[in-house]
Amino acid sequence: MNEGAVKLDLDDAARLGLQTTVIALSDTKLLLGYHYGEWTFGPPAIEAGIAACSMAQEEFGHTRLFNRILKREFEIEIDPLNDTRSPEVFASIAFLDRAFKNWADLVAANVVVDQALSLVVSAFADQGFDPIARIADKMLLEERFHYAHAQGWVRLMEEKGGAPREALRDSLSRAIRDTSAFFGPPGHDATLLTAGLKHIDDDALRQRLLDRLATLLPEPEAVGLTSGDRGWTLAEPLSWDDWDSARRRLDRDGPDAAILDELRGTKNVAFKTA
Amino acid sequence: MTDQVFEVFCRVAPGDPMSHIGTLNAPHIDLARVYAWKIYDEEDWSDMWVIPRASIVSAHPAHDDAARVKSP
Numbered sequence: 392m393n394e395g396a397v398k399l400d401l402d403d404a405a406r407l408g409l410q411t412t413v414i415a416l417s418d419t420k421l422l423l424g425y426h427y428g429e430w431t432f433g434p435p436a437i438e439a440g441i442a443a444c445s446m447a448q449e450e451f452g453h454t455r456l457f458n459r460i461l462k463r464e465f466e467i468e469i470d471p472l473n474d475t476r477s478p479e480v481f482a483s484i485a486f487l488d489r490a491f492k493n494w495a496d497l498v499a500a501n502v503v504v505d506q507a508l509s510l511v512v513s514a515f516a517d518q519g520f521d522p523i524a525r526i527a528d529k530m531l532l533e534e535r536f537h538y539a540h541a542q543g544w545v546r547l548m549e550e551k552g553g554a555p556r557e558a559l560r561d562s563l564s565r566a567i568r569d570t571s572a573f574f575g576p577p578g579h580d581a582t583l584l585t586a587g588l589k590h591i592d593d594d595a596l597r598q599r600l601l602d603r604l605a606t607l608l609p610e611p612e613a614v615g616l617t618s619g620d621r622g623w624t625l626a627e628p629l630s631w632d633d634w635d636s637a638r639r640r641l642d643r644d645g646p647d648a649a650i651l652d653e654l655r656g657t658k659n660v661a662f663k664t665a
Numbered sequence: 666m667t668d669q670v671f672e673v674f675c676r677v678a679p680g681d682p683m684s685h686i687g688t689l690n691a692p693h694i695d696l697a698r699v700y701a702w703k704i705y706d707e708e709d710w711s712d713m714w715v716i717p718r719a720s721i722v723s724a725h726p727a728h729d730d731a732a733r734v735k736s737p
Binding site: 437438439440441442445446536539540541542544546547 | 668689690691692693694695698699700702703704706
């Protein structure tokens with residue numbers, strides 16, 4: 392048994408919870424990296440395209456790290472180039488399912504989705520599940536720049552007002568609902584806390600995300616948030632009846648097949664070297 | 666908000682002289698910091714600074730004391 396597998400002497404529920412979390416992190420970072428990469432070209436500034444390209448590389452790198460954990464600890468092999476899973480089994484945040492229609496979508500993914508993933512990773516740092524804890528520090532250091540980029544653009548688009556601000560608020564509203572679903576119904580991850588694999592439950596992480604967004608945004612109500620006893624929440628609460636715990640989402644669809652084809656190099660199978 | 670020009674300076678090791686490595690455009694200092702790190706990360710810098718070009722004051726005696734470096 393390797394060092395990282397020591398903590399995997401777990402009951403089935405905890406093991407499954409951990410496995411689905413790592414798959415969700417891997418799948419979502421893969422899609423996020425795809426969208427960042429797509430916006431290497433066509434951003435509102437050359438520097439923003441370079442930053443998007445750099446963030447794409449980092450997300451793909453993180454995906455590879457999570458896939459390595461899946462293989463070593465769970466004997467699950469996800470090779471993005473040879474992945475044959477259908478879109479309907481992807482465990483990625485629904486906001487990333489389709490091509491982004493404008494820069495506002497990218498900024499919303501940057502500030503909401505990217506930050507949510509970092510929060511999930513941070514819950515495993517410092518003596519949590521060893522394989523994630525070991526990679527968390529470097530990953531979260533890289534993510535600090537993703538968040539700084541997101542903050543800078545949110546500030547800019549809010550200050551610009553008019554159409555840019557409206558587009559941003561529309562994108563943020565959708566990203567916030569889809570990402571809130573990713574954190575799941577309260578208590579869904581209780582087994583991971585009981586097993587000492589993470590320190591903070593997903594409900595608290597969601598609260599942290601919404602509170603941070605409300606601090607950043609001059610009018611949180613304009614993106615579907617409302618202030619309550621516990622802090623900021625969705626003005627229209629989610630219904631958890633259709634929540635798929637394996638995919639951590641409510642929406643039964645999945646990523647656009649064309650996006651998966653691009654990630655898998657489907658058009659270039661003849662040129663594959665392995 | 667219009668873009669400003671920022672100058673980027675780095676050094677490889679603490680104590681090394683500060684070297685000018687490039688410029689970038691950004692609407693404000695927060696994005697300038699991100700862009701600088703993402704664009705000029707080819708070396709393992711120990712330090713990196715971004716400075717608004719408009720804040721650089723000419724020291725040349727032939728120039729006005731308050732002359733700032735002009736954007737191109």
